[in-house]
Amino acid sequence: MGAPAAVEAAPESRRRARDTRARRDSRAGVALVSPTVIVVLVMVVLPVVWALILSFQRIRLLQIRRLDILGGEYTLRNYDLLLNSSEFLTAARTTLLYSVFGTLGAILLGLTAALLVRRSFPGRGLVRGILLLPYVAPVVAIAFIWQVLLSPQLGVVNAWGTDVLGWDQPIPFLSQEKGTITLFGLSIGVPTALVMVILFESWKSFPFAFLFLLARLQAVPADLEEAARVDGATPTQVFRHIILPQLAGVIALIAVLRFIFTFNSFDEIYLLTGGGAGTQVLATQVYTFLQARSDVGASAAVAMFMAAVLAVLLLVYLKFFGDRDRQP
Amino acid sequence: MTNKRRRYSRYHIEVAVLRVLRPLGIAFFVLIAFFPFYYMVVLSMREISEILEAPGKIWVGLDEISTAAYERVLKPTSEGGQGFVRFLLNSAGLGLATVAVTLAVSILGAYAVSRLEFFGRRTVHFLFLSVYLFPAILLAIPLFVAFSKLGLRGELPWLVLVYVAQTLPICIYMLRDYFETVPISLEEAAEVDGATRLQIIRKITLPLAIPAIAATGLFVFMIAWNEFLFALLFLVEERQNWTVSLGVQQLTQIETPATTLMAGSVILTVPIIVLFLFAERLLTEGLTRGAEKG
Numbered sequence: 001m002g003a004p005a006a007v008e009a010a011p012e013s014r015r016r017a018r019d020t021r022a023r024r025d026s027r028a029g030v031a032l033v034s035p036t037v038i039v040v041l042v043m044v045v046l047p048v049v050w051a052l053i054l055s056f057q058r059i060r061l062l063q064i065r066r067l068d069i070l071g072g073e074y075t076l077r078n079y080d081l082l083l084n085s086s087e088f089l090t091a092a093r094t095t096l097l098y099s100v101f102g103t104l105g106a107i108l109l110g111l112t113a114a115l116l117v118r119r120s121f122p123g124r125g126l127v128r129g130i131l132l133l134p135y136v137a138p139v140v141a142i143a144f145i146w147q148v149l150l151s152p153q154l155g156v157v158n159a160w161g162t163d164v165l166g167w168d169q170p171i172p173f174l175s176q177e178k179g180t181i182t183l184f185g186l187s188i189g190v191p192t193a194l195v196m197v198i199l200f201e202s203w204k205s206f207p208f209a210f211l212f213l214l215a216r217l218q219a220v221p222a223d224l225e226e227a228a229r230v231d232g233a234t235p236t237q238v239f240r241h242i243i244l245p246q247l248a249g250v251i252a253l254i255a256v257l258r259f260i261f262t263f264n265s266f267d268e269i270y271l272l273t274g275g276g277a278g279t280q281v282l283a284t285q286v287y288t289f290l291q292a293r294s295d296v297g298a299s300a301a302v303a304m305f306m307a308a309v310l311a312v313l314l315l316v317y318l319k320f321f322g323d324r325d326r327q328p
Numbered sequence: 329m330t331n332k333r334r335r336y337s338r339y340h341i342e343v344a345v346l347r348v349l350r351p352l353g354i355a356f357f358v359l360i361a362f363f364p365f366y367y368m369v370v371l372s373m374r375e376i377s378e379i380l381e382a383p384g385k386i387w388v389g390l391d392e393i394s395t396a397a398y399e400r401v402l403k404p405t406s407e408g409g410q411g412f413v414r415f416l417l418n419s420a421g422l423g424l425a426t427v428a429v430t431l432a433v434s435i436l437g438a439y440a441v442s443r444l445e446f447f448g449r450r451t452v453h454f455l456f457l458s459v460y461l462f463p464a465i466l467l468a469i470p471l472f473v474a475f476s477k478l479g480l481r482g483e484l485p486w487l488v489l490v491y492v493a494q495t496l497p498i499c500i501y502m503l504r505d506y507f508e509t510v511p512i513s514l515e516e517a518a519e520v521d522g523a524t525r526l527q528i529i530r531k532i533t534l535p536l537a538i539p540a541i542a543a544t545g546l547f548v549f550m551i552a553w554n555e556f557l558f559a560l561l562f563l564v565e566e567r568q569n570w571t572v573s574l575g576v577q578q579l580t581q582i583e584t585p586a587t588t589l590m591a592g593s594v595i596l597t598v599p600i601i602v603l604f605l606f607a608e609r610l611l612t613e614g615l616t617r618g619a620e621k622g
Contacts, residue, residue, distance in 0.1 A: 140596060232339065299469055
């Protein structure tokens with residue numbers, strides 16, 4: 001009859017052991033994660049806070065050696081100038097177009113490629129490797145390859161365009177702001193350079209979508225498709241009703257991530273056009289204000305606007321994908 | 329009955345069309361993904377005068393191959409070249425240092441996030457996610473201003489620190505995913521035998537996670553090698569510290585023939601593609617592990 005007492009005593013001591021253990025784990029956790037947190041705080045969080053402060057000051061690059069870190073007068077001038085500048089509003093609009101169509105292009109190309117490469121065929125591994133190259137290669141190299149490819153003097157695109165397709169004259173793809181396409185007597189105005197940087201972004205990023213979609217496609221249960229086929233569903237019907245619904249979640253995730261990355265991207269446009277010919281986006285404008293006009297305050301204000309948009313996107317991401325936080 | 333036959337024939341038409349379109353589509357994608365790189369190599373081996381004469385020619389005859397552009401790029405500046413050997417060493421050193429520091433810091437961090445319940449774990453998670461998704465250009469301003477003020481611009485070790493901060497979050501995610509697949513019972517057994525936390529990490533978890541650590545290290549190296557914005561902002565005035573990416577971009581600031589530019593791009597691209605092909609499976613598995621769950 002002493003058994004119940006023993007049973008009662010056991011959880012008591014076990015709970016105490018668990019408490020110290022939990023405390024020990026907690027201390028170890030904080031200790032182990034602290035180097036990471038310190039680096040991130042010093043190299044990321046503090047600078048962002050400082051950028052916020054800079055955006056409320058009138059600071060030119062030449063003054064920064066004498067600058068007092070928090071000192072100076074605070075003013076809304078930078079934001080005031082921005083909101084009344086057509087340059088900034090144009091850049092914001094261009095950024096939106098660039099991000100939306102760049103994301104769309106990357107997903108469409110990536111989805112098509114993933115569906116094509118889905119089933120095994122000889123040389124599939126090699127094809128998969130080759131399709132990932134645009135995403136892996138250094139952005140500096142591929143931007144200059146595109147520049148040469150599209151060059152009016154020595155590029156192969158214009159050479160074939162004039163020789164084979166009968167263009168009247170070479171098209172300066174990356175320096176022409178507005179071009180016209182005439183189809184069946186109809187003339188349509190086209191923002192040539194912007195279309196080219198969107199194509200570049202889609203080409204460079206489609207492997208990202210391709211990789212994730214291919215991985216997800218491999219996990220679609222085969223018996224579901226088999227059953228549909230037995231019932232007489234055609235390949236397009238299988239895609240539309242079986243595969244696409246399974247991919248919807250991943251596509252949404254890729255869309256948010258790609259939109260964020262494209263919205264942030266600086267290298268691509270800076271290297272291809274330098275932000276000229278109607279391709280100035282917010283990221284390149286930050287750089288132009290900082291370097292060419294050495295206006296630190298205005299540059300920080302543009303960056304803060306970007307940060308605000310990003311904060312909203314981040315919340316969207318967390319709301320819809322926060323629970324599956326495995327995703328990088 | 330007729331309905332059934334019509335669906336049956338639509339099925340056959342679709343299957344037949346797809347049988348033709350699929351190889352064509354695959355060929356199209358291989359072409360658009362590969363052609364620019366092929367074009368780069370061909371141009372780097374031709375003479376600029378020949379390219380201007382026949383820009384539509386996309387091959388190079390064996391007897392026309394010229395290595396002049398590579399010589400111009402690789403020779404040190406004292407001999408009239410661009411000194412890319414030096415840039416290669418800089419990029420490699422910068423990449424390796426970034427990998428070493430990032431791995432050392434992120435292995436501990438990832439272990440903590442995957443194994444230990446501690447105060448602020450969710451905040452830390454949110455912090456890393458924000459860093460990963462926030463624009464680099466935003467950091468460029470304060471870091472540029474601060475480093476200018478302290479006179480630290482142009483020095484490679486400080487750039488390493490910037491790269492570490494940029495790559496830490498993704499490393500933590502990649503490593504954490506892997507650590508969670510290591511059975512916890514192994515660690516508990518070691519703990520019963522009296523091993524300390526650091527001993528457990530060093531003797532049990534690390535050896536099991538070698539493939540993930542290798543993949544993460546390679547990934548960090550590739551990011552550091554390809555990075556452009558911070559190299560431009562921090563190093564542009566110190567030519568002897570340029571990375572290959574910056575060196576290639578700076579070629580366009582002076583009058584350089586396209587052949588030289590392409591030779592520089594080949595030198596910049598080849599190490600990365602070799603590394604990637606060598607470790608493709610390792611890298612892609614690490615990155616997409618979450619995707620299957622939908």
